[in-house]
Amino acid sequence: MSETDSSATSPVWRRASVALLRWFDTGQDVVVDATQADRVDWLRVIPFIGLHLACLAVFVVGVSWFAIAVAIALYALRMFAITGFYHRYFSHKAFRTSRPVQFAFAVLGAASVQRGPLWWAAHHRHHHRHADTEHDIHSPRHGFWRSHMTWFLTPRGFGTNHDAIKDLTRFPELRLLDRFDILVPALLAVGLYWLGDTLQSQAPALGTNGPQLLVWGFFVSTIVLFHITVTINSLAHRWGSRRFATRDDSRNNWLLALLTFGEGWHNNHHHFPGSARQGFTWWEIDLTYYALRFLSWFGLVWDLKSVPPALRKPTAAALRAS
Numbered sequence: 124m125s126e127t128d129s130s131a132t133s134p135v136w137r138r139a140s141v142a143l144l145r146w147f148d149t150g151q152d153v154v155v156d157a158t159q160a161d162r163v164d165w166l167r168v169i170p171f172i173g174l175h176l177a178c179l180a181v182f183v184v185g186v187s188w189f190a191i192a193v194a195i196a197l198y199a200l201r202m203f204a205i206t207g208f209y210h211r212y213f214s215h216k217a218f219r220t221s222r223p224v225q226f227a228f229a230v231l232g233a234a235s236v237q238r239g240p241l242w243w244a245a246h247h248r249h250h251h252r253h254a255d256t257e258h259d260i261h262s263p264r265h266g267f268w269r270s271h272m273t274w275f276l277t278p279r280g281f282g283t284n285h286d287a288i289k290d291l292t293r294f295p296e297l298r299l300l301d302r303f304d305i306l307v308p309a310l311l312a313v314g315l316y317w318l319g320d321t322l323q324s325q326a327p328a329l330g331t332n333g334p335q336l337l338v339w340g341f342f343v344s345t346i347v348l349f350h351i352t353v354t355i356n357s358l359a360h361r362w363g364s365r366r367f368a369t370r371d372d373s374r375n376n377w378l379l380a381l382l383t384f385g386e387g388w389h390n391n392h393h394h395f396p397g398s399a400r401q402g403f404t405w406w407e408i409d410l411t412y413y414a415l416r417f418l419s420w421f422g423l424v425w426d427l428k429s430v431p432p433a434l435r436k437p438t439a440a441a442l443r444a445s
């Protein structure tokens with residue numbers, strides 16, 4: 124990401140065409156006006172707003188059990204790809220896996236419309252280095268909405284610091300996926316429409332069709348997945364208890380842990396980020412860890428790192444957030 128002042132004087136048509144290009148190719152050089160780096164770039168936000176508005180189409184396409192089941196299945200699969208791989212693997216290297224499995228889950232993660240694995244990991248590593256300081260781009264100390272979503276809608280949030288992810292950029296397939304990150308969700312949307320359309324004629328008893336499966340399976344599932352995922356940046360640094368006196372505001376929150384498949388044990392995670400397991404006790408349910416254990420039985424992942432017993436001891440009495 125380079126920084127100049129030239130974009131401040133660019134005509135709207137030019138900024139719009141650059142924004143359009145970046146929707147499809149995030150490798151386009153980002154020219155950032157230093158004074159605008161933390162302001163929401165509304166031209167780039169249009170697809171994000173569109174994803175939300177598209178959910179309103181549920182009132183047009185109706186609903187079926189099949190469409191709900193597909194929406195839930197895609198939520199679960201993509202949530203696991205984000206928590207297990209974008210987070211615990213790409214960002215923290217909490218276990219090892221093969222190159223094909225790494226790529227397969229990178230593709231599934233990209234289907235979540237949360238950008239590519241390189242962008243995600245670079246920003247997340249930055250979060251851990253600067254958690255809740257002035258340099259943390261999505262600390263709730265900058266405000267709820269900034270931490271929840273407007274941070275990545277800014278020119279600063281758009282860029283990827285490749286120096287932070289040198290261990291990942293050596294894989295050309297990951298660089299390609301990251302650059303054209305919109306391709307996977309676009310294919311998922313088209314595939315869902317095709318599936319619904321096919322089922323309408325081949326299995327009419329399911330009561331679904333192309334537009335219905337597109338709206339529930341893609342738009343609704345993706346938007347719910349997105350807002351639940353980012354509660355870890357916004358709410359899990361505000362609401363919950365603190366077992367460890369970490370230097371940040373991270374909290375353990377059982378409800379967020381259930382919804383995000385284990386990520387809600389966020390104070391645990393900031394205490395020892397390298398662990399594949401974020402629930403440190405038997406009652407701290409961590410679905411992502413259970414799924415990783417399951418994959419390890421088949422040799423798909425291995426060397427799951429755990430917390431050294433000495434580091435599990437609470438360093439501070441649990442504080443209840445107000």
Ligand SMILES: [Zn+2]
Nearest residue numbers: 254355373389
């Ligand atoms: Zn955090």
Ligand SMILES: [Zn+2]
Nearest residue numbers: 214247392396
């Ligand atoms: Zn982390």
